Amino acid sequence: MASFLFFNAVPSLPSSRTTAAFRTRPTSHFQNRFGVRCSYAEVTERDDSNPATIDVVADVKTERVVVLGGNGFVGSAICKAAVAKGIEVISLSRSGRPTYPSSWVEQVNWVAGDVFYVNWDEVLVGATAVISTLGGIGSEEQMKRINGEANVVAVNAAKDYGVPKFVLISVHDYNLPSFLLSSGYFTGKRKAESEVLSKYPNSGVVLRPGFIYGKRRVDGFEIPLDLVGEPLERILRATENFTKPLSSLPASDLLLAPPVSVDDVALAAINAISDDDFFGIFTIEQIKEAAEKVKV
Known part of the structure; x- marks a missing residue:
């Protein structure tokens, strides 16, 4: 006779807050564990034979990632990279599915919706991580709403649904003076960062890239930002020993911060x-280092 026992081990998140880059913590993935118990009776002429039991326990890990803004420049690169790694991907964006054909596009579950009004049951149930690329340029109020409030809503929804990890694509501060960082763009981003690190103190991730280059699609056209970004990155990295003394100057990183490939961010x-x-x-440097780990 064979009997099957199934149970889930769901991790809990610590409540203390940290903004350090690397810490050690328990695994944050949902783990499905199943035990298989097989019982058999030995066939002999004796009536008092004892049954024997064999227990087999195995761990199975799966990734189910929700990408907010998955149809955008950075979001689509993340979706593509996740698919290449065999990760199940759900994209939530107002525009839904991309119009251009690509094999990886077929492997993403595209959901059209707005984070302020979406039914989270459609996207967050069973998710092991959320990656947000939400952000934009506009009026002060628009930037505070999309860069800040939209991400805050997403972070709290993910937390409520028990998603163990949240990744936010934010922005480098370029060593700007405080009066320039008070704009709606930066205040919105920093508000979102604070929410991630507060709700996910031991599993939240904030990536702060500078200028991101790659082939960007806009209204059906492809803008090759890599023609400028890639050579500029090489020049700045080759001369960083000479330009390093200038890094303490206000706003110096507007010229000295190396661009980052969209593939490296992904x-x-x-x-x-x-x-x-x-x-x-x-x-920026740590983003490059993390990307290299995955390339290997």
């Missing part, structure tokens, strides 16, 4: 959801 986000020791705030 791979760093993938590393964030797969590495349990990866949480906190990550700089």
